[in-house]
Amino acid sequence: MSSSFNTLSQSERVEFWRDIENKIEEVLQQCEGQLTAEVIEEVSDYLAHNELGLAWETLSEELVAQAVLLPESARQLLLEAGSGMGFDQAGTRNYILWRNMADAIESNEAT
Secondary structure, three states, X not given: OOHHHHHOOHXXXXXXXXXXXXXXXXXXXXXXXXXXXXXXXXXXXXXXXXXHHHHHHHHHHHHHHOOOOOOHHHHHHHHHHHHHOOOOOOOOOOHHHHHHHHHHHHHHHHO
């Protein structure tokens, strides 16, 4: 999350978080049939309780663990949501997971 977040109005902050939530929901919808019902329910529950970081982390870890092949557009949405929460910053809890997904996109673009 960039320092410019602090300059946003309350309504802009709500919109910012809503955008992240929408990106995670979109990826989750694209994964239906590829993830277990339990995982989908867990991520949906986190989203319902505004636990966007936990939703992102759980979804991302399961996608990796189950080797789900996402369309590049869905993977990009997941990266954007993670970046919005600051996971693209070295030293953050989910940086390695975020970096691995970004590297996978970069290697696919290079081929």
